[in-house]
Amino acid sequence: MTTVTPSFEEFLPEWVARQRWYAGKGSTPQLERLGGLRYEDPDGEVGIETWFLRDTSGPAPVVYQVPLTYRGSPLQGLEKALVARTEHAELGARWVYDGCHDPVGARALLGTVLDERTVTSDGGAGTGRAVGHRAQGGGAMSPVPQPRSSRVLGGEQSNTSIVFESDDPDPAVICKVFRVLHAGENPDVVVQQALAAAGCTLVPAPVGHLAGEWPDADGTPVSGHLAFAQEFLPGVEDAWRVALRAAAAGQDFSSRAHALGAATAEIHQILARTLPVRAADAAAHEELLESWSARARTAQEEVPQLAGHGERIHEVLTAGARAPWPQLQRVHGDYHLGQVLDVPGRGWVILDFEGEPMRPLAERSEPDLALRDVAGMLRSFDYAASSAAQEASTSAAAWARDAREAFLSGYAETSGRHPREDAALLAALELDKALYEAVYEVRNRPDWLPIPLQGVLRALGD
Numbered sequence: 527m528t529t530v531t532p533s534f535e536e537f538l539p540e541w542v543a544r545q546r547w548y549a550g551k552g553s554t555p556q557l558e559r560l561g562g563l564r565y566e567d568p569d570g571e572v573g574i575e576t577w578f579l580r581d582t583s584g585p586a587p588v589v590y591q592v593p594l595t596y597r598g599s600p601l602q603g604l605e606k607a608l609v610a611r612t613e614h615a616e617l618g619a620r621w622v623y624d625g626c627h628d629p630v631g632a633r634a635l636l637g638t639v640l641d642e643r644t645v646t647s648d649g650g651a652g653t654g655r656a657v658g659h660r661a662q663g664g665g666a667m668s669p670v671p672q673p674r675s676s677r678v679l680g681g682e683q684s685n686t687s688i689v690f691e692s693d694d695p696d697p698a699v700i701c702k703v704f705r706v707l708h709a710g711e712n713p714d715v716v717v718q719q720a721l722a723a724a725g726c727t728l729v730p731a732p733v734g735h736l737a738g739e740w741p742d743a744d745g746t747p748v749s750g751h752l753a754f755a756q757e758f759l760p761g762v763e764d765a766w767r768v769a770l771r772a773a774a775a776g777q778d779f780s781s782r783a784h785a786l787g788a789a790t791a792e793i794h795q796i797l798a799r800t801l802p803v804r805a806a807d808a809a810a811h812e813e814l815l816e817s818w819s820a821r822a823r824t825a826q827e828e829v830p831q832l833a834g835h836g837e838r839i840h841e842v843l844t845a846g847a848r849a850p851w852p853q854l855q856r857v858h859g860d861y862h863l864g865q866v867l868d869v870p871g872r873g874w875v876i877l878d879f880e881g882e883p884m885r886p887l888a889e890r891s892e893p894d895l896a897l898r899d900v901a902g903m904l905r906s907f908d909y910a911a912s913s914a915a916q917e918a919s920t921s922a923a924a925w926a927r928d929a930r931e932a933f934l935s936g937y938a939e940t941s942g943r944h945p946r947e948d949a950a951l952l953a954a955l956e957l958d959k960a961l962y963e964a965v966y967e968v969r970n971r972p973d974w975l976p977i978p979l980q981g982v983l984r985a986l987g988d
């Protein structure tokens with residue numbers, strides 16, 4: 527590989543540290559290149575690569591997917607996506623951009639999926655391979671219109687989503703580029719494709735995905751998903767923002783929450799029918815109790831305010847683990863108001879089945895308790911109420927109570943069983959979620975910590 531000045535080793539760590547998707551907030555990345563991919567620009571002008579980078583600065587090494595483009599002159603409008611201005615030994619001045627923001631880089635990625643092309647190593651150190659796959663079956667988007675332009679979605683995201691707009695009235699496409707790479711199937715791809723294949727319109731129509739091979743953090747070759755493309759539903763705010771406004775204004779959210787409960791139960795019914803299930807035998811109870819307890823330990827280590835609550839946390843989790851459970855099945859896994867859209871004329875659409883980003887991927891692909899999702903959404907109504915109360919200094923407790931009850935009865939009417947019939951299990955799952963959230967907030971948004979802490983205390987009955 528020809529040298530560039532300044533070198534990648536010099537400019538990448540500082541740039542990676544500033545990215546929203548960088549998981550090691552506050553630390554300086556210790557990056558090492560494990561491999562890469564080279565895409566072709568049909569016009570032969572822009573260099574398009576993806577780098578697989580290992581970061582060893584945190585407690586456990588993390589592998590990132592970092593798409594980059596190289597240009598011989600700056601591209602107007604792309605100033606914020608400039609990674610570095612370098613000097614290439616043979617080619618002269620080079621502008622290095624974040625490949626997701628560069629329209630040529632973005633097009634190459636989507637084109638690989640749509641044309642089911644194979645992309646191979648970029649010839650630099652390490653290996654890499656990627657293959658595009660179109661979504662199959664009745665629910666898939668077909669045909670996919672030619673994209674006219676692309677832009678990266680802003681906002682609080684763990685991954686990077688690129689929106690491709692076409693000429694009206696053709697549908698737009700969103701392609702999510704997974705940033706932290708995990709070996710194995712990504713549930714976002716598998717679960718949404720299974721739902722759509724069953725004719726379910728509660729998820730966006732899938733377009734296709736990019737499967738890849740790269741060296742894992744320990745150097746072992748692994749495979750998994752690199753990106754997932756689906757129908758984009760334009761002009762719809764996610765329900766978090768809608769709920770926040772409603773909570774602040776004291777506007778009733780019950781009928782929407784009721785419909786969301788029903789949609790959630792319908793998703794669960796389809797997943798139980800179409801993907802593997804598992805009997806909730808003694809081993810399953812043990813495993814989940816162990817995972818709840820491990821999470822509780824992490825939370826107590828990282829969140830000093832939880833000191834002194836260990837015993838009561840253990841009691842609530844154990845009561846949930848000892849209660850009878852329904853069979854285990856695939857679930858959403860990180861269900862909250864930011865993951866659902868109330869689409870005019872269509873109703874609720876559910877996004878992002880990737881599960882909790884802080885949980886190992888293999889665990890997230892296992893059959894789980896459907897009530898985990900119910901607990902997640904109940905917590906989210908509390909989040910919206912507490913957040914609205916912080917901003918407007920009003921009490922939104924009644925708003926949250928009504929939304930929570932309406933969600934539960936909508937769920938019960940469709941599923942045939944009221945979640946409150948499993949009260950001990952639901953309480954343990956709400957506590958487990960609040961503990962997860964406390965860790966998430968300490969690591970990502972410390973100002974938000976009081977919200978899940980309040981949830982923990984309530985779940986403990988304090």
Ligand SMILES: Nc1ncnc2c1ncn2[C@@H]1O[C@H](COP(=O)(O)OP(=O)(O)O)[C@@H](O)[C@H]1O
Pocket residue numbers: 679682683684685686687700702730756757758759760763764864865877878880
């Ligand atoms: N198909 C879609 N249509 C419209 N908006 C979407 C779609 N997919 C994602 N979004 C928007 O992007 C946000 C982040 O997407 P998400 O899949 O949750 O990414 P992440 O896993 O990085 O959190 C969502 O909250 C939603 O606002």
Ligand SMILES: O=P(O)(O)O[C@H]1O[C@H](CO)[C@@H](O[C@H]2O[C@H](CO)[C@@H](O)[C@H](O)[C@H]2O)[C@H](O)[C@H]1O
Pocket residue numbers: 682683684766860862863864878881882883902905906907909910963966
């Ligand atoms: O990035 P993801 O959407 O997959 O999820 C992570 O980030 C969420 C925050 O953006 C976090 O959700 C928590 O905050 C939400 C408000 O911003 C709230 O609606 C959720 O109820 C609360 O859990 C989520 O836990 C985390 O995994």
